[in-house]
Amino acid sequence: MGEAGVRFAGARHGVPVLGGPGGFVGASQAAARAARLAALHPGLVAVRQVGTSRGGRPLVLLSVGDGPRHVLAVGGPHPNEPVGTATALHLAERAVHEPRLRRGSSVTWNFLLCLDPDGAALTEGWLRGPLTMERHYRYFYRPAVDGQPEWLPPPGADWATLPETTALTGVIDELRPFLQCSLHGVDVGGSFVQLTGDVPGLAEPFARSAAAAGVPLERGPYDAFRWPSPGPGTYLMPSAAAPADGSALTEDPACSTWSHAQRYGAVTAVVEVPMWAAPVVSDRAPSADPERALAAAARTLRAENEPLAELLAQIRPLLRTPHGPLLRSVEWHLAVAPRQARDWEPAVAAGAGPLSDLTRADLAGIEIQTHRMPLRITAMLARLLADAEGPAVGPLRQRVARLVAERCSRLRDRFGARWVPVRDQVGHQARTVVAVFDGLA
CATH class of the missing domain: 1.20.120 (Four Helix Bundle (Hemerythrin (Met), subunit A))
Structure with missing residues (x-):
């Protein structure tokens, strides 16, 4: 277990874990909170290291439950989008205290707390606040596509699979989840969900959750341009074959860990929530020119x-x-x-x-x-x-x-653009994940 195991073994009993979806957390802080949750609920909650980043940081998986059916949620896929790690911790605590999410003892929830801890370390200065746009960009970093762990090299690419990617695909191969949720954020815009398969009944709870958080639904995200939309703010990923040119500049869903999970019948939901909301992204009026x-x-x-x-x-x-x-x-x-x-x-x-x-x-x-x-x-x-x-x-x-x-x-x-409080970002993302789960489970 190494470094992560030592840290987890030192967790103290009786320490409050989260106290609600109140703020962003860094990768090491998330691992410490996961350890406290496991110490408070032995037998129900487990924490283990499932890999090591390029920079030697542990990749930590937090699991709640012991059922044979698995949900996998991935936090921190992009270092400039810190909401996912906070959402993963919040959902873990919900899974502990809400037995319905575990469907008795049939479902285990698994949370890869931060997929890119090296990238997250380059942006953590912003998390200490204040959470202004200027400070966000003062600490901004988003890697090139060949440094983003959710992407697999397309055929003929001149870059190798990252160790973080190998760890994630290894977890997918081990757990064979029926649902994978990738927890993303948008700097300016609205909320939307990209899906590898349809999720019945998602549109209504998703819209209701966004409204409760004061977040617009993004009805025209540029990275889902003209994809099929089964409901407001929800988009179905294309299933096109991987590009033949092997370009490192290409982001094709077919060459992603989202599609990797499909071999086990999983649906992947990429859940995007904004840090700064822009109402115009929900305007369905025709464009003048x-x-x-x-x-x-x-x-x-x-x-x-x-x-x-x-x-x-x-x-x-x-x-x-x-x-x-x-x-x-x-x-x-x-x-x-x-x-x-x-x-x-x-x-x-x-x-x-x-x-x-x-x-x-x-x-x-x-x-x-x-x-x-x-x-x-x-x-x-x-x-x-x-x-x-x-x-x-x-x-x-x-x-x-x-x-x-x-x-x-x-x-x-x-x-x-209006700042969305972290509590609302996390709350909406968590509710959306649960709505997807309810639509599939």
Whole structure:
């Protein structure tokens, strides 16, 4: 059991575990809380290490129950989305105290608390607060796709399966869950669920939960663009074969741990909840001029990307560390942006269906991305400058910091983005997972 086992063995009895879905938690803090929960409920709750990250951090699985049917919930798949780890802990405590979730003794709930603890360690500074947008991007990090553990290398790819991915697929192969939930977050937008299979009766409790949290349903997320939608805010993933080019820039559901679980008959639900809510993402009114809006989005993203690529060229020679995850992520985002802009060109977008069918929500999701992607790149350039030296570094730091602040203000003001309290984010995500479970169990 190693390091994780020592930590878990030292847990004290009688210590309150969570006290409700009140705040974000880091990976090591989550492991400690899981250990306390196991100490309070021996025989019902178990904690074990199921793998080790690239950086040597433990991958911790918390299980509640001893039934033969399994639910698997995965927290922290992206380090800039901390809600999932908090939701996993909250759901674990619910599973302890609500026997109906265990269906007597027939269902075991399993929680992989943080799939990418190395990435989470790069963002944990924000969790200490205050939870402002500016501080979120001050500590922003999101890896390139070949560093995201939920993705498997497509055929012909020049990157290998990550140890975190191997650990997750190993857990899936061991448990053979009938339901897998991937717990994601959205920085600005609304809530939506991506599914590998239909879940009967999900639409009503999902909408009710979002309303209770004051969160809009996202009716046009750019990463589920024109996917089949069995209900408001719910989308069915395409089942297309993996791409033949092996590009590391491709995110295809067929090359994911979500699809890996399907070999056991599982449905995977990717549950997204926003940190800052933007009501426009639920507006189903027809777009006045979708062709013009798409062309403008493509043009804007290209225009924003070019000066950021030039900034990186200025910063690169100043870096004390010429390689690293932040630099790799910046390079990847800069490479992805032109391709995304191409996909939004009216002639390309029309291939997925008539442009006249696009709504304000569809275009809002795309427009948010035209602001979000340059902001993410700029924020990580600012972090790279912390590891730079030379007379040009000071002015560059001031310039990039000013750009981050301006882009945050623009994103917040343009879309009327409103902070969603962590309690509401966690509560809504947990209720959604339970609604999916009820629809399948």
